[in-house]
Amino acid sequence: MSEAGRTAGPAVHLAEPAGGAGPPDVPAVLGWFAREFDRPFSAAAVLARLPGGLEVTDLDALARMLGTIGLRARIVLRDPARLDPAVLPCVLDQRDGGPLILTGLDRKAGLAGVTDPETGVETEIRLRDLRRRIATGILLVTRDTGATRGASSDAARDRHWFWGPVRANAGGWAQLFVAALLLNLLSLALPLFVMNVYDKVIPNLAFVTLWTLALGVGIALALDLVLRLIRTSLLDRIGRRVDLAVAASLFRQAMGARLLSRPGGAAGIAATIRDFETVREFFASASFVAVIDLAFVGVFIAVLFLIVGPIALVPLLALPAILVLAGIAQIPIARAAGRAQEMSMRRQTVLAESLSGIETVKSLGAEPVMQREWESAVAASAQVGGRVRFWSAVATNGTMLIQQGVSVAIIVWGVFLVSDGRITIGGLIAANILAARILAPMGLIAQTLFRAQYAFISLAALNRFMALPVDQPRTVAHDLRPGRGAVELRDVTLTFPDARSPALDGLSLSVEPGEIVALLGKVGSGKSTTGKVIAGLIAPDAGTVLVDGIALDQYDPAELRAGIGYLPQEPELFTGTLRENLVLGAPGAPDARVMRALYFAGLDETVAALPDGLDHYVGEQGARLSGGQRQAVALARLILRAPRLLFLDEPTNAMDQAMEAGVIARLRELNAGGTGLVISTHRQSLAAIAGRLVVLDRGRAVLDGPRAEVLARLQGQAAERVRG
Numbered sequence: 001m002s003e004a005g006r007t008a009g010p011a012v013h014l015a016e017p018a019g020g021a022g023p024p025d026v027p028a029v030l031g032w033f034a035r036e037f038d039r040p041f042s043a044a045a046v047l048a049r050l051p052g053g054l055e056v057t058d059l060d061a062l063a064r065m066l067g068t069i070g071l072r073a074r075i076v077l078r079d080p081a082r083l084d085p086a087v088l089p090c091v092l093d094q095r096d097g098g099p100l101i102l103t104g105l106d107r108k109a110g111l112a113g114v115t116d117p118e119t120g121v122e123t124e125i126r127l128r129d130l131r132r133r134i135a136t137g138i139l140l141v142t143r144d145t146g147a148t149r150g151a152s153s154d155a156a157r158d159r160h161w162f163w164g165p166v167r168a169n170a171g172g173w174a175q176l177f178v179a180a181l182l183l184n185l186l187s188l189a190l191p192l193f194v195m196n197v198y199d200k201v202i203p204n205l206a207f208v209t210l211w212t213l214a215l216g217v218g219i220a221l222a223l224d225l226v227l228r229l230i231r232t233s234l235l236d237r238i239g240r241r242v243d244l245a246v247a248a249s250l251f252r253q254a255m256g257a258r259l260l261s262r263p264g265g266a267a268g269i270a271a272t273i274r275d276f277e278t279v280r281e282f283f284a285s286a287s288f289v290a291v292i293d294l295a296f297v298g299v300f301i302a303v304l305f306l307i308v309g310p311i312a313l314v315p316l317l318a319l320p321a322i323l324v325l326a327g328i329a330q331i332p333i334a335r336a337a338g339r340a341q342e343m344s345m346r347r348q349t350v351l352a353e354s355l356s357g358i359e360t361v362k363s364l365g366a367e368p369v370m371q372r373e374w375e376s377a378v379a380a381s382a383q384v385g386g387r388v389r390f391w392s393a394v395a396t397n398g399t400m401l402i403q404q405g406v407s408v409a410i411i412v413w414g415v416f417l418v419s420d421g422r423i424t425i426g427g428l429i430a431a432n433i434l435a436a437r438i439l440a441p442m443g444l445i446a447q448t449l450f451r452a453q454y455a456f457i458s459l460a461a462l463n464r465f466m467a468l469p470v471d472q473p474r475t476v477a478h479d480l481r482p483g484r485g486a487v488e489l490r491d492v493t494l495t496f497p498d499a500r501s502p503a504l505d506g507l508s509l510s511v512e513p514g515e516i517v518a519l520l521g522k523v524g525s526g527k528s529t530t531g532k533v534i535a536g537l538i539a540p541d542a543g544t545v546l547v548d549g550i551a552l553d554q555y556d557p558a559e560l561r562a563g564i565g566y567l568p569q570e571p572e573l574f575t576g577t578l579r580e581n582l583v584l585g586a587p588g589a590p591d592a593r594v595m596r597a598l599y600f601a602g603l604d605e606t607v608a609a610l611p612d613g614l615d616h617y618v619g620e621q622g623a624r625l626s627g628g629q630r631q632a633v634a635l636a637r638l639i640l641r642a643p644r645l646l647f648l649d650e651p652t653n654a655m656d657q658a659m660e661a662g663v664i665a666r667l668r669e670l671n672a673g674g675t676g677l678v679i680s681t682h683r684q685s686l687a688a689i690a691g692r693l694v695v696l697d698r699g700r701a702v703l704d705g706p707r708a709e710v711l712a713r714l715q716g717q718a719a720e721r722v723r724g
């Protein structure tokens with residue numbers, strides 16, 4: 001990306017998605033290009049694909065935003081007058097205003113056609129004036145053919161999550177290569193200096209020559225230092241850019257991966273992502289620089305041949321010996337590396353699960369079990385690590401032995417050649433220095449290969465992770481939003497991975513807009529699963545789910561979940577304040593709206609009585625609140641998003657009767673305002689607010705009808721069972 005993209009540009013602040021208080025806002029320039037390229041989009045869906053609170057302060061941010069609607073935007077540094085008219089329209093960055101769209105160019109007349117995306121006003125302007133008004137950097141916008149193919153995961157996209165950003169820095173890599181070339185050429189200065197001093201200066205006591213040579217080598221050494229510093233900062237800059245891009249992709253994938261296709265669960269994913277460190281370390285390490293240096297070994301050997309003739313054969317033969325040694329050591333390391341990774345993942349899982357379930361662990365007295373799990377995982381990984389270190393030491397020390405042997409061999413052979421007068425003493429010393437220079441990167445080769453193995457195993461695991469199906473496609477392709485909140489399930493079947501029987505087995509069910517339906521049924525009858533299907537969190541294997549008469553997968557997940565709220569049975573709160581937890585799904589919502597949502601969850605008075613009010617710190621995972629309060633907070637934050645339909649899974653099971661009665665009364669009020677409710681419950685009191693009851697059994701709706709009717713049937717069945 002160009003530096004120009006990062007210059008302080010006009011700030012078009014995005015109105016925070018306020019969820020419910022009118023549609024969220026995106027910059028007008030996005031809407032302009034969406035119309036131009038015929039890309040329907042919804043603002044909520046665009047914002048769901050970007051980090052919260054992103055401000056379009058520069059062309060980089062705008063490029064990212066255009067990417068979400070399937071357009072490819074690229075910054076170029078060019079004079080607008082020299083643009084090929086075929087690339088229009090493109091975006092210019094006004095020094096003291098928002099972005100400007102360049103729509104036409106008449107070079108002969110020296111005129112440009114521009115459109116202000118905010119007002120839609122088109123004007124003609126002299127090119128000379130235009131140049132004065134805009135900052136450097138032009139955003140070229142084209143259709144992204146990869147995105148419109150409907151790829152469902154990062155790996156399937158044309159731009160690989162890792163190699164893509166690596167390739168995007170091609171310029172940086174080329175500079176690194178040039179720096180390495182210069183550094184390697186400069187490193188010839190010292191041996192040539194030594195050779196000339198021994199051969200020319202000392203025999204003739206030519207002090208002027210000595211000083212001239214010393215000055216030359218001094219300059220070379222100073223240049224060497226500067227280049228080394230440049231190389232370090234180049235590598236660092238490339239590393240940082242790749243890191244930022246990769247970290248963003250990894251987190252997006254961690255959030256987007258479909259819930260049922262995540263092997264290893266949350267801790268497994270965390271460990272896989274953490275393993276990216278090994279990849280990063282490899283590319284930023286000294287050993288990687290040594291690999292680049294290896295490319296220049298040929299130059300040194302050629303110089304060596306010129307100076308000392310056949311002695312060059314010694315390091316030349318040592319090279320394959322070192323390679324073979326390093327290669328052999330890799331075999332046991334390769335076997336161990338995969339296992340080491342597995343062990344580290346297990347260690348991570350044990351740690352994460354014991355810490356997050358610490359109350360359960362303590363109350364069950366399960367500390368010894370967890371301690372044993374932890375120690376065995378640590379012991380196993382220590383054992384594997386020990387093996388890896390042993391073989392790596394064999395390779396490293398073996399290489400050192402070869403290096404020293406090369407030095408001795410050069411001197412011994414050199415003495416004979418010197419005595420024959422075929423080479424000079426200066427040549428012999430220079431040969432030794434050069435040979436050391438050739439073999440230095442070789443000393444790192446075993447270590448480099450070893451690190452590379454780890455890095456590539458991690459890359460393979462990360463590739464698998466990035467290939468997991470996601471439920472949010474990369475680009476927004478629809479502008480649909482659930483407006484009424486009607487849901488219909490037709491013959492829906494779903495079997496969880498590795499489960500013997502289906503959780504939903506041909507379930508058909510419909511919910512009218514604004515209706516209250518209670519889902520009843522035994523434990524494990526499929527109530528929660530139904531909710532997850534309706535909210536689009538998991539996809540059924542067969543059958544159809546319609547939302548407002550349109551297939552659920554036609555909606556963008558962001559719009560679907562804004563329209564249909566899902567309250568899980570055990571909702572999670574996060575470390576932070578009450579307000580932070582409440583506005584999680586509606587960033588920037590004003591306090592008045594937050595309090596109104598708390599009212600519907602029956603928690604407004606409790607919060608008002610807190611000394612810190614909405615700033616109350618809820619502790620880790622909401623631990624400083626009671627179970628019932630946590631449930632009510634979770635309900636309130638869902639209501640704050642103003643969905644058309646709410647699926648509530650046992651929303652009051654952690655509450656006492658008084659609190660439950662309060663929540664029920666408020667839910668009635670919420671429903672009177674038009675919000676439909678589907679409530680999964682075992683409680684009579686809660687089911688009493690529903691006009692309709694649906695009873696599930698083994699994933700099927702066995703009873704469905706008005707409350708009184710269904711209750712009568714259930715009582716009849718119970719009486720029959722007692723008689724039988």
Ligand SMILES: Nc1ncnc2c1ncn2[C@@H]1O[C@H](COP(=O)(O)OP(=O)(O)OP(=O)(O)O)[C@@H](O)[C@H]1O
Pocket residue numbers: 496497499503521522523524525526527528529530569
């Ligand atoms: N993630 C999962 N992986 C595998 N099986 C699952 C998963 N979630 C649920 N199940 C199984 O699916 C079936 C239906 O579960 P579901 O949670 O929908 O039941 P429920 O009616 O909500 O029960 P409860 O009243 O206890 O909340 C159960 O047999 C359960 O074991």
